[in-house]
Amino acid sequence: GAVVSQHPSWVICKSGTSVKIECRSLDFQATTMFWYRQFPKQSLMLMATSNEGSKATYEQGVEKDKFLINHASLTLSTLTVTSAHPEDSSFYICSARDPDTFSQPQHFGDGTRLSIL
Amino acid sequence: AQTVTQSQPEMSVQEAETVTLSCTYDTSESNYYLFWYKQPPSRQMILVIRQEAYKQQNATENRFSVNFQKAAKSFSLKISDSQLGDTAMYFCAFMDSGGGADGLTFGKGTHLIIQP
Numbered sequence: 001g002a003v004v005s006q007h008p009s010w011v012i013c014k015s016g017t018s019v020k021i022e023c024r025s026l027d028f029q030a031t032t033m034f035w036y037r038q039f040p041k042q043s044l045m046l047m048a049t050s051n052e053g054s055k056a057t058y059e060q061g062v063e064k065d066k067f068l069i070n071h072a073s074l075t076l077s078t079l080t081v082t083s084a085h086p087e088d089s090s091f092y093i094c095s096a097r098d099p100d101t102f103s104q105p106q107h108f109g110d111g112t113r114l115s116i117l
Numbered sequence: 118a119q120t121v122t123q124s125q126p127e128m129s130v131q132e133a134e135t136v137t138l139s140c141t142y143d144t145s146e147s148n149y150y151l152f153w154y155k156q157p158p159s160r161q162m163i164l165v166i167r168q169e170a171y172k173q174q175n176a177t178e179n180r181f182s183v184n185f186q187k188a189a190k191s192f193s194l195k196i197s198d199s200q201l202g203d204t205a206m207y208f209c210a211f212m213d214s215g216g217g218a219d220g221l222t223f224g225k226g227t228h229l230i231i232q233p
Contacts, residue, residue, distance in 0.1 A: 034221075036221075043223045043226050044162075044221070044223045045223075046222070049220055093162065106221060110159075110160075113160075
């Protein structure tokens with residue numbers, strides 16, 4: 001089945017550092033990828049929709065200058081948390097849709113646990 | 118905008134029992150998809166079952182089945198013969214059917230605990 005790879009799985013860094021998270025579709029081309037954030041004991045919240053070759057669409061309340069999204073190819077989207085602070089610590093999950101299977105749900109990566117000290 | 122409501126923060130049942138998790142949603146769309154995802158402690162998102170809104174027949178996947186009531190905007194999940202491995206967070210999710218450009222809207226989740 002379709003596989004989405006997310007890297008790294010866990011990152012710990014100092015406050016003020018920028019962190020890049022990669023999301024790759026391994027066996028299909030994804031024109032659209034999605035980034036979610038999940039705080040402890042809470043649900044997944046959609047942050048932004050990543051569109052190949054164009055600007056990302058951000059959900060209300062998500063700072064686009066804080067969370068930079070790049071979708072330069074059909075198999076790779078990156079999320080960069082710029083000047084990260086402890087309040088950015090969270091679990092970030094990406095997903096992708098295979099355009100050849102329209103009715104299929106999104107395929108999720110395994111997530112990235114981000115801890116800012 | 119659509120909303121998804123799961124009113125049971127936590128449920129606990131004995132192994133082999135049947136349990137039903139509730140989910141209601143609100144939308145003005147006529148065509149959409151509904152899903153139940155399982156998230157174990159590893160935090161991996163595992164698709165349990167999905168339902169297309171235009172299909173009247175309730176979806177089933179082995180021990181998992183749904184009761185989809187479109188008019189009532191209700192989408193409950195029934196787990197039969199529950200197993201210890203079913204212990205996890207369960208999220209109900211909504212997706213608009215338009216164009217594949219929409220992300221999922223999740224409910225707050227239900228923590229299901231299967232007791233031995």
